[in-house]
Amino acid sequence: MRPTAKFSISFGLVTIPVAAYNATDSSTSVSFVRLHTADGGRVRNQPVCSLEGVEVTPDEIGRGYKPEGGDTVVPLSDDDLDALPLPTAKTLTILAFVAGGDIDPLQMGKGYYLGIDSPAAAKPYALLREAMERHQRVGLGKIALHGRETLAMIRPVEGALVMQVLLWPHQIRSLDGVLPERQAEVAPAEVAAAETLMDSFGELSEDDVHDHYREALEEIVAAKLAHREPEFPAGEEPPAGQVMDLMAALQDSVRAARRSRGEDEDEGAGGSSGGRAGSGRTTKKATTKKAAAQKTAAKKTAAKKSAATKTAAKKAPAKKAAPAKKSASGGGRRAG
Numbered sequence: 001m002r003p004t005a006k007f008s009i010s011f012g013l014v015t016i017p018v019a020a021y022n023a024t025d026s027s028t029s030v031s032f033v034r035l036h037t038a039d040g041g042r043v044r045n046q047p048v049c050s051l052e053g054v055e056v057t058p059d060e061i062g063r064g065y066k067p068e069g070g071d072t073v074v075p076l077s078d079d080d081l082d083a084l085p086l087p088t089a090k091t092l093t094i095l096a097f098v099a100g101g102d103i104d105p106l107q108m109g110k111g112y113y114l115g116i117d118s119p120a121a122a123k124p125y126a127l128l129r130e131a132m133e134r135h136q137r138v139g140l141g142k143i144a145l146h147g148r149e150t151l152a153m154i155r156p157v158e159g160a161l162v163m164q165v166l167l168w169p170h171q172i173r174s175l176d177g178v179l180p181e182r183q184a185e186v187a188p189a190e191v192a193a194a195e196t197l198m199d200s201f202g203e204l205s206e207d208d209v210h211d212h213y214r215e216a217l218e219e220i221v222a223a224k225l226a227h228r229e230p231e232f233p234a235g236e237e238p239p240a241g242q243v244m245d246l247m248a249a250l251q252d253s254v255r256a257a258r259r260s261r262g263e264d265e266d267e268g269a270g271g272s273s274g275g276r277a278g279s280g281r282t283t284k285k286a287t288t289k290k291a292a293a294q295k296t297a298a299k300k301t302a303a304k305k306s307a308a309t310k311t312a313a314k315k316a317p318a319k320k321a322a323p324a325k326k327s328a329s330g331g332g333r334r335a336g
Helices: 078-082 119-135 188-200 212-225 246-260 269-277 281-315
Strands: 005-011 014-022 063-065 074-076 091-098 108-116 138-145 148-157 160-166
Touching: 005 119, 005 138, 014 119, 091 148, 108 119, 108 148, 119 138, 119 148, 119 160, 138 160, 188 246
Parallel strands: 005 091
Antiparallel strands: 005 014, 014 108, 063 074, 091 138, 108 160, 138 148, 148 160
């Protein structure tokens, strides 16, 4: 890889010369070209001078800055930019060390791998990396890249240092007009059911982090070139329509997640989601089936006992009537 920039990291009185390399590759992303729909011709952006109306070559294009609220554009040369009194033009000065969780993900931008730019930088480079690993901190500083100053975060990753460009706090928009005026109320049972659904999700697979959109797009292009219909693998249709019963949707989602992993759909359905989130449809159905089975078994047992009693009564011989015993009071000899 070729470095995109070279500068030094200032860590107190320690200076570390580094080279920055692009950590991401945008060439693999899907991109389209613009076409003239009438004839299929390419539509290109050509640099044209607004005063002369002619195309301008790259070596004739410079920089200009338009002040806020004004119409005049002030031209700026490379010498003007190099003369800016900014220590960040050649040096990333670390201003603080903070926990990585303190950085708002909304601020994170492009990432760069940082490598040493001279053999003498190997030891201080390793020192800063190991210190941040043991202290579990990331470094925050400022650096001027590509003609503009920006915040930057430095963190250790797999034995190397990585720099993440950060947006300025004022570049993060507020939430005004995003949240609804009236907040929805969620029952504790629904929250518990949602937590059960979260627990039922497995880890990401290789298929989950695969770019299926690019493959599908390439299939469409290949089909057009071959004058055939595109062929796509059959997949499950996403659920459509408005969810009216939130609790039922959560419980169905738990069962679907277990089914996708090859687990028993009813395993824990009544104990985890039904038990934590109240008696749902699955629990009610199971209770009804169990009661019906018990009632049927009781009827069968009673019928068997009745039949056995009748059979025993038919087979048993009739008993002779026993002679009546004489009463001691009236059956004895009479007194003289």
